[in-house]
Amino acid sequence: MIQHIIKRLLLLPVLLLIFSIFAFIIIQAPPGDFVTSYIAELASSGSSMDQVQIDALRAQYGLDQPIYTQYGKWMSRILRGDLGVSLDWQKPIKELITERLVLTLIIGLMTFFLSWVLAVPIGIVSAVKKYSLLDYGLTVFNYIGIATPSFLVALIAMWLAFSWFGVSVTGLFSAEFVDAPWSMARVGDLLKHLWLPVLILTLSGTARLARIMRANLLDELNKPYVEMARAKGMSEWKLIMKYPVRVAINPLVSTIGWFLPLIFSGSLVVATVLNLPTIGPMFLRSLTNQDMFLAGAIVLIYCMLAIIGTLISDILLAWLDPRIRMES
Amino acid sequence: MNQPLLSVRNLKTYFHLDEGVVKAVDGVTFDVFPGQVVGIVGESGCGKSVTIKSVLRIVPPPGRLDGGEMLYRPQKQAGYEGLRPDGAIDLATLDERGKQMRALRGSEIALIPQEPMASFSPVHTIGNQLIEAIRLHQPISKQDAWQLAVERMHEVGVPSPEQRMNAYSWELSGGLRQRAMIAMALSCSPSLLIADEPTTAIDVTTQAQVLTLLKGLQASHQMAIIFITHDLGVIAQMADWVVVMYLGRVMEQGPADDIFHNPQHPYTRALLESIPTVHSASRTFLPTIAGSIPHPFNRPPGCPYYPRCVEFMAGACDQRTPALQPIGQRQFVSCFLHHDVADE
Numbered sequence: 001m002i003q004h005i006i007k008r009l010l011l012l013p014v015l016l017l018i019f020s021i022f023a024f025i026i027i028q029a030p031p032g033d034f035v036t037s038y039i040a041e042l043a044s045s046g047s048s049m050d051q052v053q054i055d056a057l058r059a060q061y062g063l064d065q066p067i068y069t070q071y072g073k074w075m076s077r078i079l080r081g082d083l084g085v086s087l088d089w090q091k092p093i094k095e096l097i098t099e100r101l102v103l104t105l106i107i108g109l110m111t112f113f114l115s116w117v118l119a120v121p122i123g124i125v126s127a128v129k130k131y132s133l134l135d136y137g138l139t140v141f142n143y144i145g146i147a148t149p150s151f152l153v154a155l156i157a158m159w160l161a162f163s164w165f166g167v168s169v170t171g172l173f174s175a176e177f178v179d180a181p182w183s184m185a186r187v188g189d190l191l192k193h194l195w196l197p198v199l200i201l202t203l204s205g206t207a208r209l210a211r212i213m214r215a216n217l218l219d220e221l222n223k224p225y226v227e228m229a230r231a232k233g234m235s236e237w238k239l240i241m242k243y244p245v246r247v248a249i250n251p252l253v254s255t256i257g258w259f260l261p262l263i264f265s266g267s268l269v270v271a272t273v274l275n276l277p278t279i280g281p282m283f284l285r286s287l288t289n290q291d292m293f294l295a296g297a298i299v300l301i302y303c304m305l306a307i308i309g310t311l312i313s314d315i316l317l318a319w320l321d322p323r324i325r326m327e328s
Numbered sequence: 329m330n331q332p333l334l335s336v337r338n339l340k341t342y343f344h345l346d347e348g349v350v351k352a353v354d355g356v357t358f359d360v361f362p363g364q365v366v367g368i369v370g371e372s373g374c375g376k377s378v379t380i381k382s383v384l385r386i387v388p389p390p391g392r393l394d395g396g397e398m399l400y401r402p403q404k405q406a407g408y409e410g411l412r413p414d415g416a417i418d419l420a421t422l423d424e425r426g427k428q429m430r431a432l433r434g435s436e437i438a439l440i441p442q443e444p445m446a447s448f449s450p451v452h453t454i455g456n457q458l459i460e461a462i463r464l465h466q467p468i469s470k471q472d473a474w475q476l477a478v479e480r481m482h483e484v485g486v487p488s489p490e491q492r493m494n495a496y497s498w499e500l501s502g503g504l505r506q507r508a509m510i511a512m513a514l515s516c517s518p519s520l521l522i523a524d525e526p527t528t529a530i531d532v533t534t535q536a537q538v539l540t541l542l543k544g545l546q547a548s549h550q551m552a553i554i555f556i557t558h559d560l561g562v563i564a565q566m567a568d569w570v571v572v573m574y575l576g577r578v579m580e581q582g583p584a585d586d587i588f589h590n591p592q593h594p595y596t597r598a599l600l601e602s603i604p605t606v607h608s609a610s611r612t613f614l615p616t617i618a619g620s621i622p623h624p625f626n627r628p629p630g631c632p633y634y635p636r637c638v639e640f641m642a643g644a645c646d647q648r649t650p651a652l653q654p655i656g657q658r659q660f661v662s663c664f665l666h667h668d669v670a671d672e
Contacts, residue, residue, distance in 0.1 A: 222388070224446040230386045231441075232461045232512075233434035236425050243449050250451075321451055322496050 001318060001325065008311050015307055016300065020078075023299040024071050027292045033063045034087045034290045041289075061087060074293065078300075088291035097279060097297065103172060103190075104278040108263035110198045115205035120252070122206065123213025124245055127221060138210070145207025151269040153200050158274070161196075169196050170275040178277075197274055201267055205259070209252065216251050220244035246320075253316045260309030261302055331401060332359040333520055333552050334383065335416070339396035341375075341382045350624040352378040352391065354576035355671060357652055358569075360520065362403070365546060365553045367567030367584070369560060369599075373621055375576040376556045377442075380522045383554070384433055385424035393420050402436055403519040435465035438518035442525045444505040448497030455493030458512050465516045480511040484541060503534035507541070514545065521546070521553045527562065539565060560603055564588060572596050575621065575632035578652055582659030592661040594639045631663070639665060 035057050039049060049057075058064045062073060077084055083093040122142075126135045161169045171178070177189045220226065221244050229239040268280030275281075279298060286294040318325045341353040353375040360366045368376045381387045383398055398419040402408055408417050408428060422429040441447040448457060458477040459470060468476070474493070481489030484507045497505055506526060513521060523542065527535040543566065546553050555566050563570055563584070570587040572580045572595065580593035591597045601615045608614075619636040622628055628635050634645035641664060648670035652662040661667075 224441055224443055225449045227386055227388075228439070228441055228447040229449075231384055231433055231439040233430040233432070233464050234460075235430060243452075246451055247449070323450060323498065326496075326499075 004318075005311070005315060008314070012304075012307055012311075016303060017075075019303040020075065020296070020300055021071070023296055023303070024074065024292075025067075027287070027290075027295050027299070028067055028070075030290065032290065033058075034061065034292065035063060037288075037290050038087075074296065078297075083297045084293040086286070086291055086294040088286065088289045088294065093294055093297050096294070097282065097301075100277055100279045100282055101301070103276070104264060104267070104280070107194065107197055107201070107267065107276075107278060108260070110194070111201040111205055111263055111267075112259065114198060114202045115209055118202065118206045119209030120213055120249070122210040124217060124240070126210065126214040127217035127248075128240060130218065142207040142211050145203045146211070148204075149269070150200055150204050150267075151273045153203060154197075154270045154273045157196060157200060169193070172197075172276055172278075197267070197270060197276055200270055200274075201263070205263075209255070212252055212255065213248065216248035217244055220248045223247075250317060250321050253320060254313050256313035256316065257310035258306070260312075261306040264302060264305060330361060331414070332399075333362045333364075333401055333403070334360040334554075335397070335399040336379075336383065337397040337399070339379065339382055339398060339420075340394040341378050341387055341391055342394045343391040345390055348625050351576050351627065352624075353382060355396070356573070356576070356578050358571045358578065358581055360552050360554060360569075362519065362552055363546075363550050364569060365555055365567045366569045366571060367555045367557065367563040368571045368573060369557060369563050370573035371558060371621060373575075373624070374573045376558075376573055377524055378576075379573070380439075380524055380554060380556060383419065384437060384439060384522065385419060385422065385429050386433075387424075396420060400432070400436070400520075402432065404436060408432075431465070434461060434518075435516045436518055437520045437522060438513040438516065440506075440509055440513045440521065440523040440526045443529050444502070444509040445497060445529065447509060448505065450496065450498060453494050453496055454500070454508050458493070458508070458515060461512050462515045477511070477515065480515050481508065484508075484511045484514070484545070485537075486511065502530040503537065506530055506534075506538055510538075510541065510545070514549065517549060517551075519551055521551050523553060523555045525557050526555075527557075527559075535562075542566070560599060572599070575627065577632055577649075578660075578662060579633065580659065580661045580663075581652075582656075586656070586659050590656070590659075592655055592659060592666060593663050594637050594665070595633050598636075598638070641665075 035054060038057070039054065042048060055064070062070055074084065083097075085091065086093050086096055089096055122138055126138045129135050158169055161167050172190055172193045173186070174189050174193075177186045180186055221240075223244065226239065226244050229243050230236070234242075264279065267276075267278065268284060270276075271278045271280040272284065279301075283295065283298045285291075286298065336356060336358050339353055339356045340351070343350040343352055356375070356379055358366065358368075368379065370376050378387065378391065382393060387393070399412075399416040400419050401416045402411075408431075410421065410428070411417050417428075419429070419432070448454065455474065455477060458480070459473040462468070462473040462476055463470070466473070478489045478493060481492060486492050486504055486507050492500065492504070492508065497508070500508065506529075510526075526542070527538050530538065539562065542553070545551075553566075555563070557563055567584045570581060570584050571578055572587065572593065574595050579595045580587065580591065587596060588600065591600055595617075598615075598617045602617065604614055617636055622632070622635065628646065630644075630646040630648055631637070631650055634640045637645065640646075644664045649672070650662040650664050650667070651669040651671045652660050653667045653669050655661045655666050
């Protein structure tokens with residue numbers, strides 16, 4: 001097992017390298033480059049550049065070189081631990097994304113844990129009390145959670161908060177803390193703002209997970225080993241928690257792999273609507289402005305999360321399920 | 329004659345589906361005496377399994393008990409509520425998830441299931457599940473329960489039981505798995521063992537070993553067994569008393585010798601004729617029972633067997649349902665060929 005994990009960890013840089021090539025190609029795919037969109041921006045504000053200036057800019061950023069040279073330079077910098085400078089913001093990328101990344105992670109992990117803590121019991125109750133009033137109620141809640149886009153929920157929440165309480169719930173910090181250095185007061189302020197985006201994101205996550213849990217458990221509840229446990233004289237709830245729930249949770253664990261990156265990319269629209277200083281909106285802006293080094297860095301981070309998420313769920317699965325543990 | 333351990337009287341277990349009611353068990357009556365092996369035999373879908381699930385009170389919904397009594401005489405400690413003056417308790421009146429029924433399940437009445445593979449949890453060790461079964465009914469420490477489990481495993485012929493305790497069910501062979509299952513069923517020394525086609529899922533050689541084992545354990549533990557099978561050969565080897573079921577009803581019952589040598593019901597006779605023997609002429613067709621089991625929603629009125637019966641009497645069999653009546657010394661039969669008593 002440990003051997004297996006080491007093998008997977010060794011594979012991580014190779015996978016990242018492959019992903020980085022694809023990411024770079026896809027980011028470069030739209031016509032034009034950063035300078036084109038920069039000129040367009042200038043033109044919209046009424047000013048312009050002459051060809052000499054344009055060529056100078058291109059040469060400065062290395063945009064006049066062939067794509068493989070550009071990739072090579074970018075990669076060699078990253079290997080040295082330097083994510084480069086954002087063309088758009090004119091700031092080192094590391095400096096730009098660190099805080100946003102931390103905030104995204106906090107929101108993501110809180111959403112993740114809250115979804116699990118809510119979804120697993122909801123799924124269990126729904127399956128055990130199948131076709132009861134409670135099950136129907138929870139199913140309706142689940143469908144609403146899945147069918148309503150999170151950004152719509154965010155908009156409704158903003159509108160309700162504003163029309164009822166007269167407060168604006170956008171952002172993660174009050175105005176006086178936005179650019180303030182980290183302090184206890186700033187953390188307190190963050191917690192005051194954090195709950196709403198977390199709740200909004202939890203709604204759809206919970207609904208999805210609860211449905212998977214319900215379906216998994218329904219499959220297991222009629223298995224002979226459940227009947228056998230009953231025939232032994234175990235009490236109903238005890239046996240359900242020990243046997244079918246234990247088996248039904250395994251497929252759920254395997255969803256962690258894609259659930260982690262989904263929290264990052266899935267929160268993009270919500271984060272844009274709520275004006276959250278997370279990584280999503282910055283990623284969107286970097287793509288529209290063809291800020292390729294920033295976009296590339298963020299894509300690489302997404303990829304790494306996907307790989308790590310899969311690894312974590314594989315390890316958890318092997319730990320939970322002896323059948324998988326014995327195989328590897 | 330001593331008192332029966334279990335008396336099932338006119339048991340009715342119906343499945344209430346949207347499409348209609350399936351009368352899986354429709355008025356079954358039989359007795360099990362202490363130390364006796366009762367074989368319930370019948371085709372698939374005749375209600376054998378539902379009968380024993382009713383006794384254990386683990387009928388899955390939408391099935392439920394719709395009538396009858398199941399009088400059980402607890403052999404272990406007293407202290408059961410609702411004990412009748414004659415020392416019996418009606419299982420049909422107990423709450424199927426209640427404390428009383430759970431105290432009886434596993435401790436007094438144990439089950440050996442049909443599929444040992446699927447009846448062990450795949451993510452828990454054999455030992456974990458055995459120890460759990462022991463500690464549910466006996467207030468002993470985990471270490472003592474482990475010791476007891478190992479002893480039981482040894483008793484049922486599992487080699488190096490200490491190692492098997494840490495194994496998962498899917499790491500064992502079919503025969504070993506069923507032995508481990510038997511060890512679990514025996515762990516609380518039940519008075520009544522219910523074996524639901526315990527040899528169907530294992531190969532013939534192992535089958536014979538498991539049957540011999542069960543027979544030996546039955547003698548040494550002095551327990552009664554309800555043995556369910558569709559295999560008349562197995563019944564002949566195991567049972568003292570045979571109950572022949574068809575479509576949720578008892579067609580005939582009696583001592584094994586009488587059922588095999590002096591069958592009274594046309595269905596029993598037809599079943600026995602369809603067993604191949606070494607004495608029959610070669611290259612001849614084996615007699616079979618004409619027709620097939622009616623669809624559960626399309627039960628014939630009257631005797632359930634009449635559409636396939638060679639001795640069908642129009643005006644009687646298709647009008648009224650024959651009741652189970654004594655015939656001869658110890659046999660019972662429900663057939664108008666032998667009496668004229670109908671149910672309801």
